[in-house]
Amino acid sequence: MFLKTLINRNLHNTCGWALLIDPDKATPEHIDKLLINCAHHKPDYVFAGGSLLTTDTFSETIKDIKKKTNFPLVIFPGSLNQIDRNADAFLLISLVSGRNPELLIGDHVKAAPSLKNSGLEIWPTAYIIIDGGKPTTASYMSNTPPIPDDKPEITVSTAVAAEMLGFKVIYLDAGSGAVRPVSSKTIQAVKKNVNLPLIVGGGINTPEKVKAASDAGANLIVLGNAVEQNPEILAELVTQSTF
């Protein structure tokens, strides 16, 4: 069970990290470069997916990553038709910070038969978009405003509702390339009120931001843009003292 690693991190109050690969941007050579840098700084997971895919290389990318590494490969889908049985697990995200019925349950109903047949391990995930200082592809595509980061009480109530509804994971996302990552205050507030494993991502691009999210209570930090633009930065971001 791939989710077990994340559950254990929550039980023991530790933090790991996941490498996010956007199939639109990742050539096989680029994937090589990313994974070489992961050899010394191992992620708990490799996430693959993007809010908007403009190429049809998704399944090739999944196959390529799987061929090159043993890290558990989790699909982080921009839309629920990004299903590929060659991956290991699937973040079944429901956009609980939004009020778009398709992204709360509609798309899930449509994807359910293929997902069930895929054999992928399903992670029921409450996905909460927090304002990261600029409009992101995720909030634009979902047609939902993010929760303001200075209103942690809204985020907490959303996360508590998600826990009571039976979700297994909370994902706080400031959006890819966010100017400001989710604040420590918001992460701490969620952590204090909810017992679920907590994934945090969006705009985490310096060692200080990694440490802040980890210290605040994240159990998994998702690193996308920063590592994609400069794979060597991993050595700086993922240090022994933080993980």
Ligand code: 1GP
């Ligand atoms: C976005 O959480 C991810 O959904 C990662 O964001 O690309 O800014 O690291 P970045």
